[in-house]
Amino acid sequence: MSEYTSEELTEALRAINSIISKCEKAQEKFPEGNTHHTLLKNRLKAMYISKVLITDAISRNNN
Amino acid sequence: MSEYTSEELTEALRAINSIISKCEKAQEKFPEGNTHHTLLKNRLKAMYISKVLITDAISRNNN
DSSP states (O other): OOOOOOOHHHHHHHHHHHHHHHHHHHHSSOTSSEEEEEEHHHHHHHHHHHHHHHHHHHHHHHH | OSSSOOHHHHHHHHHHHHHHHHHHHHHSSOOSSSSHHHHHHHHHHHHHHHHHHHHHHHHHHHH
């Protein structure tokens, strides 16, 4: 059982999906190697990892 | 053992701390109840949860 409720985790997942979508759109505007592109790439990687960890925590809450 | 290496998780933590710092600064510019303030509040909550879950995953990797 995580220290967060499934509702809190589901809300967090929604916020993260929204950030991912915005970062992906923003990333398209900059060429690879550009500092903005790299910053967004690092942020997106962090968001993808967060998404997996939150999804895992939701599964643990449901088991 | 998490599916991510401690290095990947530490990098993700760095990106999340940077997002938190930017969102906190941005939030100060909008009054409570303002839609931007609320959006940032939801994002910050998601980032705080992500931070805890990533920190937990790093501890699991180290044990």
